[in-house]
Amino acid sequence: MKIYLMIDFGSTYTKLTAVDIEKKVLLGTSQFFTTVQTDIREGYHQALKKLYKKIDPAIKFDKTIACSSAAGGLKMAAIGLVEELTVEAAKRVCLGAGGKVDLVLSHHITKDEVLKIKNGNIDIILLAGGTDGGNQECVLYNARMLGESELTIPVVYAGNKECHDDIRDIFAKYNINGYICENVMPKLNELNIESAQSVIRDIFMSNIIEAKGIKKIEAEIDEVVFPTPHAVLKAAELLSKGYMHEEGFGDLVLVDIGGATTDVYSIGSGSPKRSDVILRGLEEPFAKRTVEGDLGVRYSAMGIVDSLSEEEIKLYNEQGYDLVREAKIRSSQVDSVPLNEHDSNVDRIFAEISTDKAISRHDGKIEPVYTPIGTMYYQVGKDLSNVKYVVGTGGVLINAKKPKEILQKVSFTLQKPLELRPQNPAFMIDKEYILAAMGLLSLDHPEIALKIMKETIKTII
């Protein structure tokens, strides 16, 4: 018998998933509060105790791997030159690596901005700017600014390759914990994600989890390999693409509504579907993630209310839902669970709003342009209209009575006719809450991870 244990140290819950590798089946899952404030091992041991009540207590785990978004996750600052180009490219690399981009800076950075990095508890800085052979001056200036401020945070350089020698000198001169990798935008509008992401992952494994008090767990388990969102992205990509002879689901959108953030993932090229549409702007990643730090049903509930107009709040009031009051309660009692119908309804409303806003910020949009040969359209971002499946995960969705009502907010709506949202998707739910775990399992056994996902993630009617 060969058993794997996957652990997801989430911001609120530590989730355990046990899988029998030989039989290729899910054995059981359990969860307990994450105890990173005191000792991360406590929550893990409690969760383990709960897991052993469900599975054979004699089981020994052959391999234990973990991902983590505990202690604030991976907080990143993305620096580039032009907002629509290298800044956007840098941002996408951070998001794909599973980071939370707390600071986005463009052009020459100022002392105030450097101070914001210092005070913002940033874990890693991604410094980009210039295509290969392009602008050098700005990125070198920014590197010197970071150097002069005596930052101790790791800096990943992913800008113009012609600056590599100068950057290495700057790193040495100012004693910066620096890493050099390939340009995030080597040519105009061309996105290059892999190199920078693998460096970010290495830093996460070697430095960040130690700084956050997660490293202690490595005495008991094999390793912490990813930030959780990156594991989820891996799982979503596998579920979409398939593996070997096992077919995947094709293009899909994944919505993860959490207490602090709402994450949206889309897997697919998102290229234009019509001949009168012309694609503009930076290339989109095949596996794309966006994260909304102001939309979440507990920590960030106030952000949801802030995104509403006064009129909308009044309309909810008419229906008997005082969203301002409810948001205050939820953001101060983050471990609260719905106790009655009213509470569940409020959670549902918050989840619906989060989903609608988060997908709006993720999807591609078209814009008409009138030419002598008739109306043409610019497309910026990904066309998700042909996406076949929308998958939901996260506590509020998994525990909802009618998760479909929430997930339907992803679909195309006549109120937003220029947004390229899924037109007629099927809705599915990650009932066992195993996506992150399957992302981890896919490192060694993609075929088993895919099989288990296809068995447990079911269409909802």
Place this chain on the structure above:
Amino acid sequence: MDTIVIGVIGADVHAVGNKIIEYTLTNEGYNVVNVGVLSTQEDFINAAIEANAKIILVSSLYGQGEIDCRGLRDKCIESGLDDVLLYVGGNIVVGKQDFVEVEKRFAQMGFNRVFPPGTPIDDVLPIIKKDLDELR
């Protein structure tokens, strides 16, 4: 290697000449960044900043060039591209107008070089070389 940004401005979809220009300039040893058809002023400017371009070569074939090009120099200055050379060519105005007048209007808009309809890109090559030599 000097970088030149090329593209077709405005709601203009004429793609053939754009490809010929890209081919010719690349053959001449320039680093060509082509923003393609249906490009806005911002597309040209953003590309020029990131790629550190010396010249922005704007094509317009559908008669609306004057409207589309207005303000490009101002935006370049605003974006820190004070020294970038602006070229424009194609059928840049409506109808058959006196080209001396047209050239004057585009020069006032901040264009360094204005080419009349039917100018082959080969005729522009020596001018590019001369202008770039002067920059050095």
